[in-house]
Amino acid sequence: MDDQEPGGRARRFRAALGAAGRRARELDRSDGLRTAVQRVRRALPGDAHFGDPLTLGGARHAEFAGRAVVEITGDRPGVTREVGLGGLQLWQALLERCGGGVGERDVVLVFTDLVEFSRWALAAGDAEVQRVLRDVSEAWEKPVTDRGGTVVKRLGDGMMAALADPIGAVEAVFAARDRLAGVHAGGWTPRMRAGLHVGRPRRVGGDYLGVAVNTAARLGDRAGADEVLVSGDLLARLDESALRVRRKRWHTRLKGVPDDLQIFSVDRP
Structure with a gap:
């Protein structure tokens, strides 16, 4: 057998x-x-x-x-x-x-990226893409560091930053958008979008983790070209009289954010 x-x-x-x-x-x-x-x-x-x-x-x-x-x-x-x-x-x-992801201090979290960057990059070539990304980083990062903020990490054509001052964070984003207008990329005009939220994320090394981080990132994902989206928590710490504010009402479609999140589009008057 x-x-x-x-x-x-x-x-x-x-x-x-x-x-x-x-x-x-x-x-x-x-x-x-x-x-x-x-x-x-x-x-x-x-x-x-x-x-x-x-x-x-x-x-x-x-x-x-x-x-x-x-x-x-x-x-x-x-x-x-x-x-x-x-x-x-x-x-x-x-x-x-259980509180394992909550830090001890309020932090304004900022996410920015370029609109339709991937489509342009396919035709631009690696050398041109690297040049533009260097110019974009210079345009975005200086307004953050000038206001005491930290660039947490670069995310391809985007950036994650953290600042202590809510007003300074919004001003940094507006300044970054203005500076981006000076970046030239052949026949393509770089345009940014941004999302901001304030919370108490947990800091691990040089990074931030938690629901507050996810919320800011989702806002950045949903912003339109040249649009700055902020949470209601952050807007409450700003001077609304110095801003043009418009309420957004599709937040229930966002995943991974608090159910009571309020979202606003803000700009200079």
Whole structure:
């Protein structure tokens, strides 16, 4: 019998392992199962976007683990990836609820980026893209540092900054927008958008983490060209008489932000 032949059991064991592996890969690639897990993630507490580059930029255990999950699963979407990130999403949410992600001081968080930069960059070439990004960084960063702020990190064609003074933060963004007008990029005109929120994020090393960070980033994502979006919490600390203020009412469609968030578009009078 095969069991009594040399290596027979080993061959059957390897065959069984191979079949199990193929079945596991089929399940991992199942679009229906992955969609179901994504629906569960949207219903869980925390940021259902956990796993994108923004949410994995920190130094907490959840971010380290998230980067490991993404590295192991690669760029291929799958059930294993979604389940792993969903568990970490819940873990991060529990830490936030227990105060694990809250700092001790109020910080104004600023996110900026360029509108339609990727489309222009495809045709511009690497050398021109690098030149423009250097000019953009100079235009954006000086107004922040001049007002006592810190450039936390550069995000490709964007920037994350932190400032202590709410009025200074808004002035820095307006000044950055003005300075950007002096950046020339061939036939393309660089235009920025920005999102600002005030909160008490947790500082880890040179980075900031937490719901306040996610909120500012989502505002930046939703701003239009040359638009500056601020939260109601930040607007309450500004002099509205010195601004042109317009209420935005689509905030319920934003993911990973507080339910009671109010959003306003602000500009100079």
